[in-house]
Amino acid sequence: MEQLGATIRSLRTRSGLSQRALALEAGVSNGTISLIENHKLDPTVGQLKKILTALNISMADFFESNNKPVEAHFFTAEELVEIGRGEISYKLISRSGADQKLQIMSETYAPGTDTGPTLLSHDGEEGGIIVSGALEVFVLNKKRTLGPGDAYQFPSHLPHRFRNTGTVECRLITACTPPSI
Amino acid sequence: MEQLGATIRSLRTRSGLSQRALALEAGVSNGTISLIENHKLDPTVGQLKKILTALNISMADFFESNNKPVEAHFFTAEELVEIGRGEISYKLISRSGADQKLQIMSETYAPGTDTGPTLLSHDGEEGGIIVSGALEVFVLNKKRTLGPGDAYQFPSHLPHRFRNTGTVECRLITACTPPSI
DNA sequence: CTTATTCGTTTAGTATATTGACCGAAGCTA
DNA sequence: TAGCTTCGGTCAATATACTAAACGAATAAG
Structure with missing residues (x-):
């Protein structure tokens, strides 16, 4: 009240x-x-x-108003947290205090890499913009191949999958909310 | 009810x-x-x-149960909505249905451009990653100069300002939540 | 100065949310 | 069968949310 x-x-x-x-x-x-x-x-x-x-x-x-972070945080390229393994690299902007709602990542998909046939599905909403290379994005029953400057956005509960079928690595920047690690 | x-x-x-x-x-x-x-x-x-x-x-x-977007949306580079005027370009990933919580933009700052001495402040949380060039970011009493791969994140109610003092244009990708146009 | 407008607050009257007791139905025991 | 318990639904009485009108303060215009 x-x-x-x-x-x-x-x-x-x-x-x-x-x-x-x-x-x-x-x-x-x-x-x-x-x-x-x-x-x-x-x-x-x-x-x-x-x-x-x-x-x-x-x-x-x-x-939703009660959980407010109070400081600005800056990150050098080296400070981004590497959370990917193997051929797909996820570099995360992350504060230690876990109250953030926004999660931004710099992702790199080597040629031929794939998040796999088991479709991903989780809470929140996500989107991204391709910086270089090309990426196949599957969401629900849709498939699109995106190039530099192209973008996507969808609610994360829809089953989805990412795949780089090209010959060069694909770099993109993505954001999702809320963070769901 | x-x-x-x-x-x-x-x-x-x-x-x-x-x-x-x-x-x-x-x-x-x-x-x-x-x-x-x-x-x-x-x-x-x-x-x-x-x-x-x-x-x-x-x-x-x-x-939180009632507002669910139900489809994935894809955007070609040309379809991104240009919302900037003049020397600062904001290209927005945007669905027409305004129920999205996540807003991702591709921004371009020409050399010498500046969001101005009047500091910005609004609701939500925002962050970004520099793709090319360099950008000065002021938040509250902090100032940082960020280069390619560097990143920032802060709650948007903190007064903030962006400025490109370099000689080349600066490209970055940002995200904020909730959209506050 | 007077008049008019707009602001936020207050209040008496009305509409409605809330309570506590009661109802019938269903299950369980003897 | 009767007797007991617990369930969700209902209703009169009461508490409170809501409205519409009035109030005082501040501002602007004449």
Whole structure:
């Protein structure tokens, strides 16, 4: 209750809306907005949902607010954590504190390498951009061959597989959220 | 409202709890549980939180079930959406349906370009890897000059600025979550 | 100065969420 | 069979969320 009102107020003012403007758009009364912001009210989830919809934010995102990293981190090329073995190299941007939601990697696929016939599937969402070389990407029933500058994005629960059938190594940069090691 | 009650019931029965047992543990009445499960009630967020706590699940996790993208998306280099103007180019991997949480961009900074003295600050978390050239990154009170293969990551609410003081263009690939346009 | 507008807060009245007791059904024991 | 227990659903009474209107402060225009 404490945090909730303050967060609503923050989101509202950041959007440049008055209490009345937000109330109008959400379909609730202005008094309700005021009372919520001042912790005088425990809104129903239906009311909260209306308000968040007007603020263009989902319930999930709204309640995800409590885990915040507080510092910037820089990495030299040598400091990137090598987590791949063999012919596929994964270099990870990673802080030790495991509260990060965003995971960015520099990946290198040697010619002929493949994540294997067993399709991958896990939580989160992922995407990437090819830097050099070419890569075959299988997702669900789709297959695409991507070249430099091409990109992909999909929810990670869809079964997927990566394969380099070319003659040169393929470098790409990928990101996924949340980190799922 | 529809989905909510069904989800509560599913979580409860999966835990082997009766309505009364759950009500006792959550500190609410059994009637409340029954009415919620049958979509006769729009609970307050406080009540819902009590119930979810007894079920050992967070509000964030509870509401995260509804927003699932269902397809993989591929992009050719030409299809990337150009959202930058002038000397700084931002090319965005973007689906039209705006429910994605992950935003990946290919950015190009011409020599001498700068995001400007007014520091940027917004929600989410962001990071990137330098592909070619060099880039100065300011975050809060830190400044670093990054070269090819180097990387950074920080929460986006920290004031930040990017500048290319070199003589060649700088290319990098970045990711941020959530998208905040 | 007065008038008008917009802001956030407060409040009385109304709608609704919540409680606690009760109901019938189903299972179990004697 | 009767008696006991536990289940989920229902309902009158109560607590509380919600609304609509009013209030005071701040700003701007005439």
